[in-house]
Every structure is written in C-alpha cells, then in structure tokens.
Amino acid sequence: MKLTWRMWVLGIALILSVITIFNINSSVKLLVLILLTGSLFALHKFEGKKSLLLFIILLVVSALLIFSSFESGVVIKSLDKESDFFKQGLRNGEIIKSLNGNKVENMEDYFNVLQGIDVNPNDTVKFEIDTTRNSHIIFTNETPNFIVRDVSKTNIQTGLDLRGGARALVQPSEKINDAGLEELIQISRNRFNVYGLSDVQISGVSDLQGNRYMLVEVAGATPKDLEELVSQQGKFEAKIDNKTVFEGGKKDISRVCRNDASCAIITSCLQNSDESYFCNFRFTIYLNEGAAERHADVTRDLSVDDTGQYLSEKLYLYVDDQEVDSLLVGVDLRGQVTTQISIQGSGAGATREDAYNSARESMNKLQTVLITGSLPYKLEIVKLDTISPTLGGDFINLILMAGAVAIILVAIIIFIRYRKVKASAALLLTSFSELIIILGVASFIKWNLDLPSIAGILAVIGTGVDSQIVILDEAEKKNQSSSIKQKIKIALFVIMTAYITNVASLIPLYWAGAGLFKGFMITTIIGVTAGVFISRPAFADIIKRIGGE
C-alpha cells in the first residue's frame, strides 16, 4: 500500500508530537523516532496483511519502549537562594536521581532517604546529591527545605485552574508605560526571590483598553502571604522625632543579616496572661554612610529619658506608612555615626509554635522590604484567584471521560450514517491525531493548558469531525460527472473557507481580558491549522483510496 505524501506528512507530524509529549530521555526518543518511521515504511513498502502486521508490531514495540522508559527522579521546584544547597551549586529544575547513594525514583523514595538522615543545627552533614545535570556534594547543617515534585511522565503542562495555584492581576495606581511595568516586574521578582518563593511567574500584560497589569502566577499550594507580598508597596521608613533616618533599599542599607544565627534570631518566646504566646526577633542591618550620618544629625540634640539609659525619642519603623514597631535608642548612640542597627519585632500566636512561626514570617517580610526597597507605585490587586489543587486530578479525569464518551457517541452516529467501518474508523483516527498534534505542539511551546485551552481543544475536535464529514459526503456523492478528485477539491474549499473565518474570528481574543482567554485562541488555532493543512488532507487521501477500491 503506497502512502501519499499527505499521509507521510500526517504520519511524521504524529511521530514528532508523540516524542514531544512524552518525557523520555533523548536516546529513547531517537529509537522511538526510528521505530515509528519504520512502521510508516512498513505500511508504504509492503502489501496487505503483511504490512499491517509489521506496522502494528512496530507500534506496540514503540509504545512498550515509551512506557518503560519514563524519566524517574524528583525535580526541584523551589530552592531558597540563601540556603547552603543553593550556595553550593544546586539549582531549581534539577532532577535528583540519587541521594547519599540511594536511588531516588519518586517522592516516596526521596522522603524515605531524607528521614534516615539526622540533621541538627549544630552538626554539619554531608549530602551527596546526583542530578541529571551534576553530582553535588554539599556540607550543611540545614535540613533540605526545598520543594520537590515527581518528574512528570509527559511534557503536557496544565494551567493553574486545573492544577491548582494562585494568580493575581495587579494594577498600579497610576497609568504606566512599558518601561515602568518592566521596572515593577523586576522589583517584584527580586522581592519574591528574597522572600524565598522561586516558583513564581511574573509577566506584564496589557488589554484592549491599553491598561497594563502585572500578572503573578504561583503553581501549587498558595503561599499564605501572597496578597500582601504582591500588593505591598513595601515603603520602609525608620524615623526618629518624625525625621526620616533611613529607608529600605540599596540607597540607605548596605546589608541585611538573614539566615545567620549570629545576627538574625528569634530571641525569646513568652506566654501572655491570656495563655497565648508571643516571640521576639532581632536582626542586624548595616547602613550606608549617608544614612549613618543622618542618624548622627537627628540624634545629636535629643535629650535623655527618665531612666538615663535611652534617648527621649524612639526609633519608629513604618512599612507603607503603618507603624510596625518602635525601638528605644541607647544613650551611647547619641550623635554617633552608626552603621550597625539592630531591628526588633515580634509575632504572636495561640501556641508557642504559631508564635514562633509568626515571628519568623514577620522577620522575613521585614528583611525582604529592607533589601528590595519600595515599589515605585501603590498597587491594587484587581483579580486574585487561588485554586485548590485538591480537585485538579478529579477534574482532569472527568474531562478525559467526557472526551472519551463524546468520541464513542460520535463514532456510533458516524457508523449509523455511513455503515462503513473503514471510513468511520479513518474519521475517528483523524480526529484523534488532531488531538495528539495539539498536545504535541502545546508541549513543544510549553503552553499551559487551562480551561479556556480545553474549550479550544473541544472546538477543534468538533470542527474537525465536521470537516471530515464534508469530505466523506463529497466523496460519497453518486451520479455526477465530476471525478472523486474534483469532489474532494470542493470539500477542501469548504474546509479552507471555514478555517479562515474561524481563525479570523479568534484573533481579538489575544488581547481581550488581559489575555486571560488566550488559551482558547492558541489551542484552537494550532488545532484547526494542523487539521486543515495536515490531518484533513491526509484523511481526504485515505477516503480517495477507500473509495477507489
């Protein structure tokens, strides 16, 4: 059975899609590529049963090969830049294959090995971490606190609305230009990094009305402080006697101590009279010369308070014009050019642990704004979606089931209408191949499939079946002078016209609604384009072949 060039194109497109979709290592990919291309040759070269048998054998072998060689291990999703692991070379996105000589195939393995390692703050432990990129040997007294996840079997990425996560659309208080938006994104990105959230995507979007927004997306569980972190302007001011001594950011502050127990610690935890707890923290910051001299100027003329130990005016700390704490200033600092200042604060909670965590979070937040400085604008969260990962799996299963049932129903209708097994099967296979190609391209361009994208896939499958029915019917028509070739030409004209109207009608979606519905447009255009130029012409050839027999 000779294959026409259109069938070859479809076949190759499918093979490429399959090896893009599955997450297998490149040598297996190459092997699968060769095997599957071989299966096409088998179809092309041989006749009848022999060719079909060879084709199916090669297909099955490729499938077995794919399913037995998925990448294993756990992938690092979020790694604090301040941790020893980062400092000694480990990076986000590396896939851990073994830990201290134990093979790590999945999260369970990883946590089992981790449990066996005794880490305490006073002891340095050696970690041997083999990843796909590198072998790391890391000495640390920290517990590995980065987030890991199983390596996915496919390269298909689902959107936040299916997988769970948070999405915030943030609008500056004033109209800004592209440069302003870029600056805002830079500062925010830095702030998330400093805060220790690295699995965060920040991008600029604009809409049809010319508004510019910052889109912040966090995959997986929603961080508790997301709202604050995203929208806080983070204007830090330290004032004595209502005069600003220093502000957050590089201009006034040369270094902020963090993750170093000698200068950033939770000092004490105490119980209140109502049985709740509070914990105090303290960390050191280092001022630049200018700020240090300002400190000297402001404090020079202050008097001493009643105790004789402190100055009469306190140092007040403000974040976004809200007082967060006040500190007494020792007498010996009066008029001094001090570069080293100790910042204090506290956190409260119902239990000792809650209070401790709250203090640690407050300290981290304060350190973050001190390091990154203020944002140039006040921000407003205009849209905030936090989607629980709980239902994600169920949801995807339900969608797959709906898809399967829909395909079976369509198959039944097609069979009732045409009573031809071969043609009906070819139609279904063509629709299925359009789905594979969409998934392949989506994996290749790393598109996140969200709900609008899935609606788009449905639209493609729907119009795809429609187009093939047009082809089938054109070919079926009897008692006419025109040849099957001409009829199919007419069918392809109908399909092409429908295609152009379809694509044209989708274009406005690229901008509308700050691009949040782009997924629909992207998957639909990928799908109908693949359909019109690859799968449906091949289907037409198949029908010609079947009709010609």
Added chain:
Amino acid sequence: MENQHTKNWYDRYYKIALILPALVLILSIFYLYNFTQRTGDIIYKDVTLTGGTTITVFDGEVDLDKVRADLKINFPDLRVREISDILTGKSSGFSLTTKAEVGEIRPALESYLGYELTGENSSVEFSGASLSSGFYSQLKYALLLSFLLMAAVVFVIFRDFVPSFIVVLAAFADIVMTIAVVDMLGIQLSSAGIIAFLMLIGYSVDTDILLTTRLIRKTEGGTINQRIYDALKTGMTMTLTSIAAVGVSLLLIYNFSDTLRQIFTILLIGLGFDIFNTWISNASLLKWHMEAKKR
C-alpha cells in the same frame, strides 16, 4: 424518484417556511430590546463580569440551606451551589458567589464554618469591579470584531453579495436567538460564556458555508433541491455529532465546573438554532435567490 413528493412539497412551501425563522428572530430582538430596557444590559452578568467573589469549599458535610439562610442576611445577592460527582452523586463541596469583595465574604464564611479557609480546602476567585467591567466591554468588543471579521471573510470568499449576506444573517440569527434563550433561562453569563458565543460563530458558519458552496458552485450537478438535500444530509450529520458530543459533556460536567457547564449549555442552544437557521432560513433564502436569478 423517491423524494419527488418532498420536492413538490418543498417547492410549494419553502417561502412560507421563512415566516417561522423571521418571526422567531423578530420576537428575539423584541425580547432582547425589552430585556435591555428592563435590566440595563443585554444579558445577566455573573461576578466575573461585574466584579465579586466566588468561594468554593471542599467540604461535603455542610448544610447548604442553612448557609444560604444565615449568610443571606449580610450578603443578599449570595448564591450557593452544591458541587457533586455525577457518577457517585456524592457531594464534594459547595460554591458560593457574591458581588462582595473577598475581604468581606471570606471572614464571614470562615466564622460561620468555624475553620480557616486555606489554599488546600478551598478555592477563591476574586475580580475587582472596574477590571471586570473592563473585561466585559472588551469581550463584547472582541465578539463584535470576530463577527465582522467572519463576515468580511465570507464576503471575500464568495464574492457574491446575496449569498454572503444570507450566511452572515444566519450566523447573526443564531447568536441573537441564543442570547434570548439564555436570558429567558435566567443564566448569568461569565467571561467563559462570552467565549462560548465566539465558538458558536465558528460552528454556525460551518454549515452555512457548506450549503452555500454546494448550491452556488457551477460544477455541482443535480437540481437545486437535490443539492440542498445533499447538503442537508452532510450538515445534519455535522450538527448532530456536535450536539451529541456537547450534550454528553454537559451531562458529565454539570455539577462540577461552572465554566464548562456554561460553555456547553450555550453551544447546545446555539447548535439547535443552527439547524433551524441553516436549513430553513439560509436554504430557503438562497433557493429563492437562485430561482429568481434563473428567470
């Protein structure tokens, strides 16, 4: 000839048959005009278009009637809906929607439930009012632009005013009638619902293009009626497979995802009207045009 009888019947009544879609279209436009006068907009909008909050709590043990009654006092526009699995029928939680800001409804719900809502046990979707109304006007604009682009392509490809106009008219009628029914059902449209109308433009034009191509192409054999009948067979298979696929998806997803439920509902209504508008309005008008041209 087997369909001799139908042909005669069709030739006699095809112009009269046009009264039906014309009437439905006029009634729909009249209804929508009235609706707009009464409510101030052409559709009911949900919180994704007006601004507001949707909270979904994954807790199947809560008495929803009580939630509704208790929280309605402070949030009069509150809507509560159960989420359940179609196969097991088991309740897996509920979702609640209000125009209030997330900062108002969330603490109220938390104190009612007696536990904190976290990223694990709940999903929260909040849109600010000005953003949402911006989205709404943009999506409306996108829909209009899509329609115009579609119309332009149809005119360019057929290069024949009357048939092109009839195709565009049929698509227009589909959309207007569907909006009217959506309003009658009291459905509050979300942003996804507007996307469904975009999908509808694509679907509804498909069959009209098929019919028009089959009818006006000179290479096609057979009488006009025969060509219409052939196109009808093809077109009905197309639309029926779509209706079957959309219908079964709607059934499965019904109590699970508001977004998809709305998209499927609108498509189902629209596909129904598409049968009507393609095979009565478009077919009859085009036949009329071609018979007139012959003379």
